[in-house]
Amino acid sequence: MNDQWTERLSEYLDGELAPAEQTALEAHLPSCDACRTTLDELRRVVTNARALDDRPPAADLWPAVAGRIGLSARARTRPAVRRFSFTVPQLAAASVVLALVSGGGAWLLGRRGTVPKRSDFVSRSTAGLLNASAYPGDARFAAQVADLERAIAQPGRLDTATVRVIARNLRIIDRAIRSAQSALAADPGNSYLNLHLAQEMRRKLELLRQAATLAGARS
Amino acid sequence: MELTTPGVATLRRDPDQRALGDAETADAALAASGDGRAFERLYRAHVARVHSLVRRMVGPDHADDIAQDVFVRAWTKLATFRGEAAFGTWLHRLAVNVILARRTTIGTERSRYDDSADILDGVAGRPAAPELSMDFEEAIGRLPDGARQVFVLHDVEGYRHEEIADMLGIVAGTSKSQLHHARMALRRHLER
Numbered sequence: 001m002n003d004q005w006t007e008r009l010s011e012y013l014d015g016e017l018a019p020a021e022q023t024a025l026e027a028h029l030p031s032c033d034a035c036r037t038t039l040d041e042l043r044r045v046v047t048n049a050r051a052l053d054d055r056p057p058a059a060d061l062w063p064a065v066a067g068r069i070g071l072s073a074r075a076r077t078r079p080a081v082r083r084f085s086f087t088v089p090q091l092a093a094a095s096v097v098l099a100l101v102s103g104g105g106a107w108l109l110g111r112r113g114t115v116p117k118r119s120d121f122v123s124r125s126t127a128g129l130l131n132a133s134a135y136p137g138d139a140r141f142a143a144q145v146a147d148l149e150r151a152i153a154q155p156g157r158l159d160t161a162t163v164r165v166i167a168r169n170l171r172i173i174d175r176a177i178r179s180a181q182s183a184l185a186a187d188p189g190n191s192y193l194n195l196h197l198a199q200e201m202r203r204k205l206e207l208l209r210q211a212a213t214l215a216g217a218r219s
Numbered sequence: 220m221e222l223t224t225p226g227v228a229t230l231r232r233d234p235d236q237r238a239l240g241d242a243e244t245a246d247a248a249l250a251a252s253g254d255g256r257a258f259e260r261l262y263r264a265h266v267a268r269v270h271s272l273v274r275r276m277v278g279p280d281h282a283d284d285i286a287q288d289v290f291v292r293a294w295t296k297l298a299t300f301r302g303e304a305a306f307g308t309w310l311h312r313l314a315v316n317v318i319l320a321r322r323t324t325i326g327t328e329r330s331r332y333d334d335s336a337d338i339l340d341g342v343a344g345r346p347a348a349p350e351l352s353m354d355f356e357e358a359i360g361r362l363p364d365g366a367r368q369v370f371v372l373h374d375v376e377g378y379r380h381e382e383i384a385d386m387l388g389i390v391a392g393t394s395k396s397q398l399h400h401a402r403m404a405l406r407r408h409l410e411r
Contacts, residue, residue, distance in 0.1 A: 044409050054267040056270060064287055177245075
């Protein structure tokens with residue numbers, strides 16, 4: 001089988017023939033068994049191609065990839081936003097500061113009967129870190145975030161460069177949280193997304209705790 | 220990705236992936252900040268597709284190495300991912316670029332885009348009996364490099380001839396010709 005249309009059948013199949021050629025080929029097909037058969041086979045090839053399953057490699061390539069991009073075992077199991085390290089005295093001091101902050105907040109609430117204004121606690125340099133209200137559906141999480149933000153918002157506790165790093169990492173985490181929340185709104189039962197959101201919220205708390213610890217250590 | 224072809228069902232790919240796509244965009248942002256766990260999640264989600272693309276484009280011998288190259292390149296380029304397209308789309312295009320760049324080092328050269336009628340005829344040889352039928356994937360792998368790459372990019376991955384021509388440095392007419400010859404060869408290996 002090899003008539004003038006044989007070489008044009010794929011173009012016809014893909015809708016790429018000029019209208020006049022397409023009309024002529026369609027007029028030809030009813031009288032040409034060979035072209036009809038070939039066209040059907042080509043159509044099945046395309047269908048097969050689109051139905052091919054993707055298969056993973058026989059061996060896991062991740063260890064090699066991780067090695068090549070310089071991810072150590074520690075880096076593979078801990079997010080890179082953990083960039084602070086502390087001495088034992090610093091951690092001890094930080095825990096005292098956190099306890100005082102929490103206790104102080106409770107004392108203020110009990111004494112005044114009102115929630116302290118955020119401006120009482122927030123320095124201009126850390127104002128960008130405050131976004132607890134972005135999570136109205138999780139009051140406990142928002143409260144924890146607010147507590148920690150107040151702890152790190154004391155003027156002069158963190159230098160500008162540190163605040164900038166923290167703010168940048170928080171923006172990334174917040175973006176991840178918002179994306180997960182948005183995705184969950186469309187698919188509330190998605191277990192992966194729920195897990196992902198929980199991980200990101202924990203990540204935010206962890207970062208804020210570290211920042212609060214650092215702020216306490218420097219005060 | 221959806222393609223419509225006369226007489227061929229609209230198929231492929233990643234149906235209803237919007238929610239997952241948002242999570243992957245977030246993971247990409249985290250990975251760009253150095254989060255290895257986020258990048259590993261992206262790797263796990265996409266390694267099968269990337270490896271399959273590589274294997275179909277260049278054959279199994281170099282597939283592991285080049286698939287690794289794709290993810291290493293992705294790690295270094297994450298900052299350029301803006302979330303305007305799905306992460307999978309971004310990664311896929313990056314993978315194609317890595318594969319095409321590696322062609323020169325694995326012996327796939329521009330000259331191979333010339334029609335190789337003899338080789339195509341060899342692939343097209345109709346098996347004598349059903350038990351001798353070649354696996355469709357294996358048949359793709361036996362196509363000449365040029366025809367195979369055009370076929371994979373067009374029929375498997377859904378690129379247009381103009382895009383393929385641009386990627387491969389050929390003209391669209393050559394892409395169409397290679398595609399037709401590849402299909403003609405592969406129709407001999409359809410399941411009956």
